[in-house]
Amino acid sequence: MICEDQGAALTPLRREVFELLLRHDRPVGAYELLDELKSLRPKAAPVTVYRALDFLLELGLVHKVNALNAFSACRGQEADHRGLVLICRSCKATVELEDHKIDNTIRRSAAELGFEAGDEPVEVVGTCASCRA
Amino acid sequence: MICEDQGAALTPLRREVFELLLRHDRPVGAYELLDELKSLRPKAAPVTVYRALDFLLELGLVHKVNALNAFSACRGQEADHRGLVLICRSCKATVELEDHKIDNTIRRSAAELGFEAGDEPVEVVGTCASCRA
DNA sequence: TATATAATGTAATAACATTACACTATTTTA
DNA sequence: TAAAATAGTGTAATGTTATTACATTATATA
Numbered sequence: 193m194i195c196e197d198q199g200a201a202l203t204p205l206r207r208e209v210f211e212l213l214l215r216h217d218r219p220v221g222a223y224e225l226l227d228e229l230k231s232l233r234p235k236a237a238p239v240t241v242y243r244a245l246d247f248l249l250e251l252g253l254v255h256k257v258n259a260l261n262a263f264s265a266c267r268g269q270e271a272d273h274r275g276l277v278l279i280c281r282s283c284k285a286t287v288e289l290e291d292h293k294i295d296n297t298i299r300r301s302a303a304e305l306g307f308e309a310g311d312e313p314v315e316v317v318g319t320c321a322s323c324r325a
Numbered sequence: 326m327i328c329e330d331q332g333a334a335l336t337p338l339r340r341e342v343f344e345l346l347l348r349h350d351r352p353v354g355a356y357e358l359l360d361e362l363k364s365l366r367p368k369a370a371p372v373t374v375y376r377a378l379d380f381l382l383e384l385g386l387v388h389k390v391n392a393l394n395a396f397s398a399c400r401g402q403e404a405d406h407r408g409l410v411l412i413c414r415s416c417k418a419t420v421e422l423e424d425h426k427i428d429n430t431i432r433r434s435a436a437e438l439g440f441e442a443g444d445e446p447v448e449v450v451g452t453c454a455s456c457r458a
Numbered sequence: 459t460a461t462a463t464a465a466t467g468t469a470a471t472a473a474c475a476t477t478a479c480a481c482t483a484t485t486t487t488a
Numbered sequence: 489t490a491a492a493a494t495a496g497t498g499t500a501a502t503g504t505t506a507t508t509a510c511a512t513t514a515t516a517t518a
Contacts, residue, residue: 321438356506
């Protein structure tokens with residue numbers, strides 16, 4: 193599992209935000225998260241959530257899904273967080289796919305152009321099985 | 326080249342927005358585009374730009390770059406617009422990479438999970454050569 | 459020409475994200 | 489341990505990106 197403090201300060205606030213994210217099986221917007229956080233911490237403001245998210249992103253405990261402007265707790269089993277995330281444009285569901293072969297191919301192609309790919313999963317937008325039916 | 330009317334109504338307004346995009350060699354934000362459009366059309370409002378962009382996106386003349394919340398004219402040589410776009414997190418420069426091999430591999434992996442990948446290029450965020458130096 | 463449809467104008471607001479500065483808690487070190 | 493430094497949080501305001509709703513104008517079709 194994830195969750196262990198990696199030397200940095202996983203404060204109660206930051207842990208709360210992370211645990212809220214873990215409760216969802218889909219990416220969640222910052223303001224939705226804020227609403228939920230408010231039941232624990234009435235003082236919470238947008239920046240409260242964004243700061244906690246920045247921290248968690250830096251630690252690699254959370255991913256930002258650009259296609260949805262939303263955040264998801266990282267469930268990856270491995271140390272790095274490379275791979276693909278499939279995003280359904282219609283129901284917003286996502287599936288993580290830890291395929292190092294594809295990921296390495298992408299990285300190599302990028303490297304040929306002098307470009308060093310980061311560690312965020314690559315986003316693939318499309319349509320999931322249920323929404324196609 | 327691109328630009329030919331594909332049966333749909335490429336009105337003056339829409340063409341103007343598209344041509345503004347073509348002038349840039351990088352993705353451009355909607356509000357930056359709006360500022361530029363205003364010199365041609367003082368009446369332009371945010372929705373003016375977004376509507377034109379929606380139209381151009383649908384036609385496949387323009388891509389949205391989610392990682393930057395910005396839009397770029399599509400320069401792809403081919404009918405479909407599949408491939409990769411490399412995005413430098415530091416200078417925001419982008420490079421399009423029309424690699425069907427990678428793209429097909431991604432699509433197949435997605436398909437194994439019942440997921441049908443769309444036609445938007447896959448975004449790879451990282452660091453470009455000059456910014457690494 | 460009358461009607462329908464598509465496109466655009468106009469205003470307001472929603473959704474997402476950051477900046478600036480004050481205050482508190484924790485850690486460091488003299 | 490007191491003073492200073494650093495890290496974390498509170499509070500308010502604002503900046504940025506995107507959409508909704510409805511009125512008006514232009515274009516196509518009967």
